Amino acid sequence: MPAAHGSTAPASTPAIAPPCEQSEVGRDHLRILGISTRTIDAWLRAGVLRPTDRKDIYERTPAANRKIASFLAR
Numbered sequence: 001m002p003a004a005h006g007s008t009a010p011a012s013t014p015a016i017a018p019p020c021e022q023s024e025v026g027r028d029h030l031r032i033l034g035i036s037t038r039t040i041d042a043w044l045r046a047g048v049l050r051p052t053d054r055k056d057i058y059e060r061t062p063a064a065n066r067k068i069a070s071f072l073a074r
Contacts, residue, residue: 025049025064027056035071043067 015047030040033069043049050059 006017020062024057025060025068027058030068033068033072035068 006061007073027037027040031037043064044058048061048063050061052059060068
């Protein structure tokens, strides 16, 4: 049966970007990947990860993306 005049289809939910395309990453996610807290702290000091105003959430940089990919490729 056709839809009634003026009815709308349900709105689709926006797709969530895969982790490799997200601009931020959480400390817990990095730990799940196997990256040590010592490495995370070193990346913060070196500017590979940038702190945000939220606890344990970091801005990803191109260098962070490369290092995470390199770590996962091992």
